[in-house]
Amino acid sequence: MFKLRNFPNAWKTAVIIPILKPGKNPKLAESYRPISLLPILSKLAEKIISTRLNAFLESENILVPEQHGFRPRLSTSHQLLRVVEYIKDAIDRNQHVAAVFLDIQKAFDRVWHTGLLFKLITYKIPPPLILLLKSYISERSFTVRINRTFSQTRPAKAGIAQGSILGPVLFNLYVNDIIKTTNTMICMYADDTAILSRHYNPNTLTQNINEHLAHLEIWFSVWKIAINTSKTEAISFSRKRPPPEITLQNQRIPWSLHTKYLGVIIDKNLTFRQHITHVRNKFKNATSNLFPLIGKKSKLNRQNKLLIYTLILKPLLTYASPIWAHAARTNINLIESSQNVIL
Numbered sequence: 295m296f297k298l299r300n301f302p303n304a305w306k307t308a309v310i311i312p313i314l315k316p317g318k319n320p321k322l323a324e325s326y327r328p329i330s331l332l333p334i335l336s337k338l339a340e341k342i343i344s345t346r347l348n349a350f351l352e353s354e355n356i357l358v359p360e361q362h363g364f365r366p367r368l369s370t371s372h373q374l375l376r377v378v379e380y381i382k383d384a385i386d387r388n389q390h391v392a393a394v395f396l397d398i399q400k401a402f403d404r405v406w407h408t409g410l411l412f413k414l415i416t417y418k419i420p421p422p423l424i425l426l427l428k429s430y431i432s433e434r435s436f437t438v439r440i441n442r443t444f445s446q447t448r449p450a451k452a453g454i455a456q457g458s459i460l461g462p463v464l465f466n467l468y469v470n471d472i473i474k475t476t477n478t479m480i481c482m483y484a485d486d487t488a489i490l491s492r493h494y495n496p497n498t499l500t501q502n503i504n505e506h507l508a509h510l511e512i513w514f515s516v517w518k519i520a521i522n523t524s525k526t527e528a529i530s531f532s533r534k535r536p537p538p539e540i541t542l543q544n545q546r547i548p549w550s551l552h553t554k555y556l557g558v559i560i561d562k563n564l565t566f567r568q569h570i571t572h573v574r575n576k577f578k579n580a581t582s583n584l585f586p587l588i589g590k591k592s593k594l595n596r597q598n599k600l601l602i603y604t605l606i607l608k609p610l611l612t613y614a615s616p617i618w619a620h621a622a623r624t625n626i627n628l629i630e631s632s633q634n635v636i637l
Contacts, residue, residue, distance in 0.1 A: 496537030
C-alpha cells in the first residue's frame with residue numbers, strides 16, 4: 295500500500311449506522327449522526343497512516359495551537375480551561391467579555407476533497423503521503439444499515455467518514471488556516487469553535503467579534519463550510535448591561551444565559567449550577583439503569599461492583615472537574631450527596 299501509494303478499493307465502502315442525537319425528533323433524518331463502520335484491515339491501515347502523518351505534523355509544528363481536537367497530550371479540559379481562564383481574567387480586570395459558540399453544520403460530511411488536497415500540498419506534506427491520502431478519500435462509497443436492512447450503495451463525493459481514524463486528523467488540517475484576529479481569541483476542538491473577546495468598552499467588544507465573524511463568513515464560504523445560525527449562541531459574561539447584539543450572516547445572535555460547550559454547561563456568571571444539576575441527573579439515570587448489577591440484592595461481589603462504579607459512573611461525575619470544581623460549596627454538595635448514596 296505504501297509502495298504503490300494506493301488505498302485498496304475493497305476497504306472504501308462504509309456501512310453507515312444512524313445514531314439518534316439526544317433530545318432530537320426520531321422522525322427527521324437530520325436528527326441522526328451517521329457513524330461509519332469500516333473494515334478491520336482498513337482501520338489498521340488508517341492507524342499506520344495516521345501515526346506517520348501525526349509524527350510529521352508534530353515535528354513540523356503545522357497544526358495551530360488553538361486546535362485541541364484529537365491531538366496528543368491535549369483534551370477537552372485543556373480547551374475549556376483556556377475559555378474559563380480568559381473570562382475570569384477579564385472579569386478580574388473589570389472588562390466586558392463575551393463569547394460566541396459557532397454551530398458548524400455536518401462538518402465532517404462537508405469536507406471538500408479538492409480543497410483538502412490543496413491544503414495538504416500547501417502544508418508541504420510528503421508527496422507519497424499526499425498520493426496515498428488522495429487514494430484514501432477518492433472513490434469512496436457507503437450503504438446505510440437500519441436493523442438488518444441495507445440501502446443501495448451510493449458514492450461519497452465529499453466528506454470524511456465519521457468513525458474513521460484518519461477523519462479527525464484530516465479535518466484538523468482542513469480547518470487549520472481558519473481566520474484569526476488580534477482582538478479576539480479562538481478556541482477549537484475539531485468542529486466545536488468558540489470566539490471570545492474582552493474590552494473595557496462594550497461597543498468595541500462587539501465590534502471586535504463582528505469583524506472576526508465577517509472574516510469567518512468569507513472563509514467558510516470559500517471552503518464550503520456551512521454555519522447553522524439558529525444554533526449559534528452568544529453569552530455576555532459581564533455583570534453590567536450586555537453589549538450590543540452580535541450579527542452572523544445578517545442575523546442577530548441574541549444573548550443567552552448559558553450554553554453547552556464540549557460537554558460543560560457554561561453560564562454567564564460561571565456558577566456552573568446548571569452543569570452540576572445536569573451531571574447529577576445524568577448520574578441518577580445511569581445509576582438506576584445499573585442498579586440490578588450494583589444493588590444490595592445483586593450477586594456480584596464488591597470488587598466487580600466497584601469496577602462498574604469506577605469505569606461507568608464515576609467518570610460522569612468527574613468529567614472536566616478542573617473547570618467547575620471551584621463552584622460554591624452548595625453546588626458541590628449536590629455531586630457529593632449523589633456519590634455518597636451509591637457508595
